[in-house]
Ligand code: HEC
């Protein structure tokens with residue numbers, strides 16, 4: 542009996558030691574992405590390209606600004622552009638808050654530090670970022686596109702914001718997050734002549750899958766369900782579920798012509814988002830379609846071409862279950 546007790550005690554001790562060593566390793570070894578030296582010159586071409594990409598494609602300031610969901614599609618509050626503080630609900634996994642990315646907060650960061658945060662997911666102080674901040678996508682964009690965006694972000698008006706809450710990640714995600722950052726692996730942007738490949742690059746840069754591909758409760762995409770929708774959002778104040786945008790004719794957008802697809806976006810260009818009444822707010826959307834509306838027809842057309850090549854998935858979504 543006594544020997545059995547001793548063995549159990551030793552085993553328990555061993556478990557504690559191994560777990561402790563594992564934790565220590567996790568904290569000392571991760572995240573492991575060094576800062577590279579960079580100097581990004583804000584040339585007029587870079588600033589123009591960066592503004593286009595930010596405003597209509599990659600959406601830095603769409604997430605890093607408080608949104609106004611009393612209006613259709615929750616346009617950002619322009620007077621708070623880039624000042625952060627917008628919440629992102631991860632369900633049982635926790636909640637994130639976007640950070641201040643105006644020069645008031647990142648003005649002291651080197652270009653290398655900024656690049657590492659945005660393309661590899663490690664903040665200036667070494668904190669690993671959760672990949673809802675889409676660094677896995679930005680890390681595979683062509684380098685001059687990312688440099689352009691960062692040059693533009695640096696040109697935002699400085700706004701102080703000391704009211705941003707700390708993120709909450711539940712166990713074990715608060716530990717796993719340390720292993721998520723990974724060095725950027727920039728790719729070449731395909732030529733627009735290669736329409737489907739170029740469309741894939743734009744779709745990825747515009748983060749369409751982040752809302753339209755269903756995920757499990759750890760944020761991992763469900764296999765075989767790419768772009769089939771059903772992801773639930775509550776940021777508008779009501780539930781809204783993303784649409785199925787695979788080419789399934791019945792439950793996706795298989796029956797949409799290219800013209801209908803482009804018009805769906807372009808219809809919101811140059812029209813100020815309208816104030817919504819109570820009934821309309823129940824059908825509001827988190828999709829920043831008024832921002833995407835400024836994409837060129839060529840870019841939207843390429844996205845459409847890429848989406849046509851996806852596997853059709855049958856999934857009927859009730860987009861606004863709280864509608865009355
Ligand atoms: C889908 C929403 C979203 C988009 C789009 C987005 N971010 Fe973020 N970003 C976040 C969130 C949320 C955090 C905080 C993550 C965390 O706490 O783990 C963050 C963190 C950051 C940080 C770290 C700041 C700090 O103080 O640690 C930087 C820098 C940053 N983002 C810059 C950018 C830039 C530049 C872009 C565009 C290229 C961008 N973000 C696009 C949501 C987003």
Ligand code: HEC
Nearest residue numbers: 747748749752781782783784786826827828829833844860
């Ligand atoms: C922040 C989350 C989010 C992002 C990012 C997003 N969407 Fe959506 N999308 C939604 C939601 C939610 C809906 C359903 C409500 C609505 O119609 O807006 C939707 C609806 C749509 C619809 C309408 C489909 C229908 O059946 O009516 C299309 C088309 C669409 N999205 C395409 C895209 C494309 C293309 C992108 C990338 C350029 C994209 N979405 C990015 C959340 C998102």
